[in-house]
Structures are given as C-alpha cells and as structure tokens.
Amino acid sequence: MKATKSTYISRTVRELKPSGIRRFFDLAAGMEGVISLGVGEPDFVTPWHVREAAIRSIEEGYTSYTPNAGLLELREEITNYVKNRYHVEYSPSEVIVTVGASSAIDTAMRTIIDPGDEVIVVEPCFVSYSPTVTLAGGIPVPVQALKENDFKILPSQIEAAITHKTKAMIICFPNNPTGTLLNRTELEALAEIAKKYDLLVISDEIYAELTYDDSFTSMASLPSMRERTILVNGFSKAFAMTGWRLGYVCAPEEIASAMLKVHQYALMCASTNSQYAGLEALRNGQGEVEKMVKSYRLRRNFIVNSFNEMGLTCHMPGGAFYAFPSIESTGLSSQEFAERLLLEQSVAVVPGDVFGESGEGHIRCSYATSMEELKEAMKRIKRFIDSL
Amino acid sequence: MKLNEKELEILGVLEKDARIETADLAKMVGLSIEETESILKKLESDQVIVKYLTMIDWTKIDEHQGVRAMIDVKVTPKQGVGFDEIAEKIYRYDEVQSVYLMSGTYDLSVIVEGNTLNEVANFVSQKLSTLESVVSTTTHFILKKYKHDGIILEQEKKDKRIVVS
Ligand SMILES: Cc1ncc(COP(=O)(O)O)c(C=O)c1O
Numbered sequence: 001m002k003a004t005k006s007t008y009i010s011r012t013v014r015e016l017k018p019s020g021i022r023r024f025f026d027l028a029a030g031m032e033g034v035i036s037l038g039v040g041e042p043d044f045v046t047p048w049h050v051r052e053a054a055i056r057s058i059e060e061g062y063t064s065y066t067p068n069a070g071l072l073e074l075r076e077e078i079t080n081y082v083k084n085r086y087h088v089e090y091s092p093s094e095v096i097v098t099v100g101a102s103s104a105i106d107t108a109m110r111t112i113i114d115p116g117d118e119v120i121v122v123e124p125c126f127v128s129y130s131p132t133v134t135l136a137g138g139i140p141v142p143v144q145a146l147k148e149n150d151f152k153i154l155p156s157q158i159e160a161a162i163t164h165k166t167k168a169m170i171i172c173f174p175n176n177p178t179g180t181l182l183n184r185t186e187l188e189a190l191a192e193i194a195k196k197y198d199l200l201v202i203s204d205e206i207y208a209e210l211t212y213d214d215s216f217t218s219m220a221s222l223p224s225m226r227e228r229t230i231l232v233n234g235f236s237k238a239f240a241m242t243g244w245r246l247g248y249v250c251a252p253e254e255i256a257s258a259m260l261k262v263h264q265y266a267l268m269c270a271s272t273n274s275q276y277a278g279l280e281a282l283r284n285g286q287g288e289v290e291k292m293v294k295s296y297r298l299r300r301n302f303i304v305n306s307f308n309e310m311g312l313t314c315h316m317p318g319g320a321f322y323a324f325p326s327i328e329s330t331g332l333s334s335q336e337f338a339e340r341l342l343l344e345q346s347v348a349v350v351p352g353d354v355f356g357e358s359g360e361g362h363i364r365c366s367y368a369t370s371m372e373e374l375k376e377a378m379k380r381i382k383r384f385i386d387s388l
Numbered sequence: 389m390k391l392n393e394k395e396l397e398i399l400g401v402l403e404k405d406a407r408i409e410t411a412d413l414a415k416m417v418g419l420s421i422e423e424t425e426s427i428l429k430k431l432e433s434d435q436v437i438v439k440y441l442t443m444i445d446w447t448k449i450d451e452h453q454g455v456r457a458m459i460d461v462k463v464t465p466k467q468g469v470g471f472d473e474i475a476e477k478i479y480r481y482d483e484v485q486s487v488y489l490m491s492g493t494y495d496l497s498v499i500v501e502g503n504t505l506n507e508v509a510n511f512v513s514q515k516l517s518t519l520e521s522v523v524s525t526t527t528h529f530i531l532k533k534y535k536h537d538g539i540i541l542e543q544e545k546k547d548k549r550i551v552v553s
Contacts, residue, residue, distance in 0.1 A: 025552040038552035298401060298416040305415040348552055371405070375412060 012134060019127050020354025024338065028348040035377045037365040038348040040176065042240040042321070044368075046277070047288040050239065053280035054273045062272055068264040070097025070248070071275050077282045078248050082233075086208065086218035088226055094256045096249050096263055097270045097278070100242075101206045101234040104249040105170070106132045107266070108202050108230045111259045112168055113138035119202075120161050120169035122153045123356025124324075126176045126204065133170075141166070144358035147326065150315045151178035151358075155189040162197050169194065171219070172204035174211060177355045177364035178324045179300075179317020184217045191222045200255075202230045206247070209238035209289050211319040212297040220250065227252050230259075237320075238289050239281040244274040296321050299367040299374060306378040307365075310385060321368040324352065328361040330388055338363055344387070345380040389434065394419060395427055399436070406440040445541055447533070453503045456485070456530040459512060460494040462523040471495060474521045483511050494526070505529065 021038075028034050045051075069075060075092035083089050098104040105128055113119065113136040121129045123142045130140035143161045145153040158169060171190065173182045182190075194201050203219035220229040234247025247270075251259060300317065307314040307325040314325035327337045334351035341347050341363075352359030367374060391399070397417045401408060414424040431437045446452045463474050471489050478498055479487045486499040498516070502508040512527050533541055 021552055025550065028551040034551060036547075036549075036551040039549050040553045041549055043547070043549070294397075294400070298397060301418045302412065302416045305418065309415075350552060371408075371412075371416075 016131055016134060021127060021350055024342070024348065024350055027339070028342055031342070031346060034342070034346045034348050035369070035373050035380070036348040037367070037369060037374075037377055038350050039366050039368060040322075041242040042237065042292065042368050043370060044240040044292055046239065046241050046244070047281070047285055050241070050277050050281045050285060054244075054277035057273050057276035062276060064272065066097075066269045066272050066275055068269050069093075069095065069260055070270055071272075071279070074275050074279045074282075075248075077279055078250070081282045082218075082231070082250060086205075086216075086221055086231075088218055088220040088231070088250070090250045091253075094250055094253055096256060096260055097275060098234070098247045098249055098263065099267055099270050100236060100245045101204060101232050101247040102128060103263070103267060104232045104234070104247050105129065105202065105204065106135075107259050107262045108232065108249065108251075109133050109136040109138065110262050110266075111255065112200060112230075114167075116165060117167040118163060118165040119167060120158055120199075121356075122158070122169065122171045124151065124175070124177050124352060124359035124362075125170075125172055125355055127354065129170050138167070139165070142356055144356060145175075145178070145180070146358055147315075147362070151175065151180040151324070152182060152186055153190070155193045158190065158193050159197075162193075162199075166197065166199060168200035168202055170202040170204065172206070174207035174216070174317070174319025176207065176320055177322050177350065177352065177359060177362075179320045179322045180315075181211055181214060181216065181318030183214060184222075187217055187219060188222055191219065191225050194228060195224060198228075200228050200230060201225070202232060204232045206232065206234050206237050207320040208233060210293060210296060210321060212293070212300060213316075213318055216319070230255060235278050235281055239278075239285050240292065241274075241277065241281065244271070244277055246270055246274040246278045296367065299369075299371060302371070303365060303367045303374055303378065307381075310378070310382045312381075312385070321366055323365045323367060324359075324362050325365065326362050330385060332388075334360055334363055341381065341384050345384045347377050347380045347384075389436070391436075395431065398424065398427055399431070402437065402440075406442070443536065443539060445533075455502055455505050455508055457500050457508045457512075458528045458530065459498045459500060459516065460490075460526040460528075461496040461498055461516065462494045462525075463496060464521045464523055465495070466521060474519065477519055478516065481511070481515060483508075483515075494524075 074097055075095040078095050079090050079092055109132045115137040117138045118141045119133045119138050121140045121142050123144050133140040141161050143157050145151040201219055208216045220226045220231045231250040235241040303323045304314045304316050312325040314323055334353050338349050338351040350364040352362030394417050410424055411421055414421045465471050466473055475487050478484055483500050485501050488497045490497050500508050512525055517525050
C-alpha cells in the first residue's frame with residue numbers, strides 16, 4: 001500500500017500502523033496448496049441448531065432493529081450464563097450486545113478515554129487493543145509479558161508502567177497469541193494493582209470457554225473487582241460463530257449506560273438474526289462447546305509435543321487455540337521465519353512480533369485445523385527447520 | 389470396566405480415525421508411545437476395541453452390486469432364554485450384517501445384505517420368516533446412504549475461512 005499524503009485522512013489514522021496480520025494474509029492469499037495455521041477462528045461450523053434458530057428468525061420476519069443494548073431476552077440469558085459459568089451477577093441493564101468482542105473493546109475505549117489518558121496494554125496481545133486506544137485519543141502503554149514467565153504478566157511490571165495518567169489496563173487470558181491462562185492467584189495479584197491505583201480493567205474473556213487443564217476465573221468475579229471491570233466476551237470462539245459478529249460486554253450500571261451512548265450512535269444494535277442465534281447458543285449450545293474443547297485439547301497436545309520434539313521449545317498453553325513456539329534456535333527473526341516457511345513449505349503462521357515486542361522470536365500457530373492438516377504442517381515445518 | 393481419561397481419549401480418537409499412527413496418537417493424549425501401545429493392547433484384549441474397520445462408499449464403484457435391507461422382526465420370546473436364542477439363530481446367517489434388540493412395536497432389527505433385491509427377498513421369505521419363533525417381518529430396502537455412523541458421505545471439504553486472521 002502506498003503511504004498516503006492525502007490531507008483527507010486524519011493524522012491519527014495516517015500514523016496508525018497497518019496490522020501485521022494483514023501483510024501475511026496478502027502474501028498467503030495468492031498461493032496454492034497453503035496449509036494455514038494462521039487462522040484465528042474455529043475450524044468448526046456453527047452448530048446446526050444455532051444456525052437453524054437464525055433461519056427461523058428470518059422466516060418469522062424478525063428483520064427490524066432490536067433495542068440498542070440488544071434483545072432483552074438475550075441480555076437476560078447472558079446474565080444467567082455469566083452468573084452460572086463465571087460467577088458474576090449483572091442485571092440486563094448492565095449488558096450490551098455488541099458487534100463481536102471487537103466492537104465491545106472499541107466502545108469501551110471510546111467511553112473511558114479522555115485525550116492523553118494512558119491505557120496499559122499487556123502484550124503479546126490481540127492486534128486491536130493499542131489502535132483502539134489511539135483512535136479514542138488515548139495513549140497505549142505496552143507492557144511485555146515475557147517468555148521466561150510463560151507469558152504471564154507480573155504485577156510488578158504493570159505497576160512500573162503506571163503514571164498519574166493511567167486510566168485502565170486491558171488484559172486477555174486465555175491469551176491470543178500465547179494461549180497463556182492465569183490462575184486465580186495470579187489474577188488476584190493484578191486485581192490488587194488495579195485497586196491500589198484505582199484503575200479500570202478491560203478484561204477480554206473471549207477465550208474463557210476454551211481451557212484445557214485448569215478452570216477459568218473471570219476478573220470480574222474477584223473481590224471488589226466487579227465495580228472496576230469491563231468484562232468483554234462473545235460468541236465467536238466458544239460457539240464457533242465468528243462470522244455472525246456477536247459479542248457482549250458487562251459492566252457496572254454507570255459504565256454500561258455510558259457505553260450504551262457510544263454504542264447506540266456508532267452501531268445502533270447488533271444484527272438481529274445473529275442475536276436470535278446467540279440466544280439459542282447460550283440456551284442449548286454447551287454440549288457442543290464441550291465437544292469442541294475435547295477436540296482442541298487433543299490437537300493442542302499433538303502440536304505442542306510435535307514442536308518440542310523437533311526442537312522448537314513450546315510451553316503448553318492453558319487455553320485458546322494457539323501454540324506459540326519459540327523459533328529463536330533457528331537464528332531467524334519471526335518475520336523471516338514465517339515468510340520463508342510460507343514461501344518454501346507453503347505453511348502459513350503468524351510472526352509473533354505482530355502481537356507485541358515480546359512476541360518476537362515466536363510464531364503463532366492455530367491448531368483449530370484438522371488433524372490431517374496439522375500432521376502435514378508439522379512434517380513441513382520439520383523439513384523447513386532441517387533445511388536451515 | 390472403568391476407564392481413565394486418557395483411555396477414553398484414545399478411544400475417541402480411534403473411533404474417528406482407526407489408521408492414526410501410534411506416535412501421533414501418543415502426542416495427542418500426552419503419553420509415550422510405549423504407554424499408548426500398552427493401553428491399546430489392553431483395550432484390544434478386553435474387546436473394548438472390537439475391530440478396526442474402514443468405511444467404504446461402494447456406490448462409487450462401477451458395477452458394484454449390493455443391496456441392504458432393514459428388517460423389522462417380531463418374535464415370540466422363549467421362556468428362560470428371552471430373545472437371545474432367536475437373535476443368535478438369526479445372526480449366524482452370513483447375509484445378516486447386524487442384529488439389534490429394539491424397544492417399540494417390533495423386537496429385532498436385522499440388517500441384511502445381498503447382491504440383488506431378489507437375493508435379499510429370498511433370504512427373508514425362505515430363511516428368516518420360516519424360523520420357528522418369528523411372527524412377522526417388515527422389509528425396508530435402503531435406497532441411498534446420506535449419513536452413516538456420524539459421517540456425511542458427500543461432505544463438502546472446503547475450508548471457508550480466510551487464510552490468515
Ligand atoms: C483476544 C481476542 N479478542 C477479540 C477478538 C475479536 O473477536 P470477535 O469476533 O468477537 O470480534 C479476537 C479474535 O481473534 C481475539 O483473539
């Protein structure tokens with residue numbers, strides 16, 4: 001893409017870095033026979049009964065707007081679900097149904113940030129956090145979770161980044177791209193910092209359902225954290241519903257109603273038919289979620305054990321569907337590794353540095369891919385390493 | 389018999405892919421190859437794993453002959469042995485592929501395979517119906533297989549996702 005000088009484009013947007021994922025997408029999209037471990041979404045199709053619920057809503061003519069915050073029925077179901085699964089109680093007026101977790105994150109930033117406010121972004125992380133802070137007029141302050149700590153952020157690291165302008169921190173566990181899950185104690189230590197410095201926590205819990213060894217703890221469920229947590233979640237990963245663009249955010253009344261102002265002017269409401277699908281997913285979808293988790297667990301074990309066997313050190317990720325092996329032993333940068341692997345062996349992975357500085361030296365490999373493809377991909381990666 | 393989590397996982401994998409290599413299976417469940425092999429041996433000798441089969445779509449093969457029928461069989465159960473004796477009599481015929489004891493309006497569901505419709509019809513009229521305790525039979529010929537044991541036969545394999553996201 002040519003760097004535009006056009007004065008039509010705001011300086012903020014001109015200076016925004018294009019997503020590093022995008023570059024690899026463009027590179028891989030033109031190639032034949034590529035096995036992609038670069039996909040950040042489930043390989044399952046949305047369960048049939050969920051698809052059917054959306055079809056039924058269309059047949060019955062539910063084609064108009066819903067309330068800005070989303071169908072009351074759905075918000076009620078979300079409060080039940082969040083209470084049963086994550087042990088936090090909200091009222092339906094504290095829930096907004098959003099256009100994916102993506103819009104929940106963006107709306108949160110625009111709701112809480114005044115010009116110059118700082119938001120601590122725990123990296124490596126999903127690529128949207130810092131840009132949404134910037135677009136809201138804030139200043140993202142990246143803090144690096146380190147590989148020697150299995151990509152668990154330490155409270156002392158966050159504390160060291162706090163200034164009088166710090167408004168919030170955004171965290172995501174289980175994490176994209178590292179798969180790291182924090183246990184309750186580790187989460188509590190972060191909560192203590194938030195309380196000590198009166199910070200908000202935007203907790204992206206989109207992978208909450210996809211944990212494989214230890215159970216998930218929601219930030220909002222910790223003592224006195226509900227009042228300062230913006231809980232972001234959605235249907236994309238747990239229910240294999242990425243294309244439906246459906247997520248939700250739960251926050252204390254005052255924050256939720258402020259967010260609703262932003263949401264209503266920017267988005268009006270989430271897709272009506274997707275909301276009916278979401279309702280069905282929450283009511284009757286848990287069995288399928290469990291089946292998918294079982295299947296991801298086997299594939300996780302396979303890919304992580306394969307990486308370690310071929311000499312790429314890989315910690316066992318507690319959740320999400322990504323393995324994040326170190327490629328430092330090859331002497332290549334993560335960009336070089338990913339680009340050469342794609343060109344020489346037709347396997348697409350995402351270089352770790354696009355998720356933050358400390359992701360350098362790693363590649364993100366999604367195991368939401370069939371076993372046949374994973375087996376072939378592991379063969380090709382081994383061949384690539386042996387050729388170096 | 390009570391199985392542990394790893395053993396159940398192994399069965400789950402094999403049920404979907406009997407040809408998986410032991411080394412790959414071991415990685416999936418997080419055991420060594422030796423441990424995995426010894427679990428397989430145990431499950432085989434206990435006949436939990438009964439057989440490793442291949443699902444074949446013979447209809448794709450030119451000139452392949454073969455028809456299948458599902459037959460609902462009503463029988464008079466016998467004092468002392470219930471349905472077992474007649475079930476055994478039925479499953480000894482090579483033509484019979486499956487025999488299930490059913491709840492509902494009939495007793496045994498029998499799946500029979502033959503080269504032609506006539507062959508199956510003859511089997512039903514001359515062998516099955518003439519068995520002493522068989523009261524009645526209703527034969528349903530299978531016209532087309534869409535899904536078998538959880539597998540959709542004409543499944544579109546295309547990955548609809550974008551390559552990197
Ligand atoms: C950590 C994280 N948050 C949010 C999203 C966006 O999810 P949604 O489809 O709900 O917008 C993703 C998608 O990859 C993600 O990995």
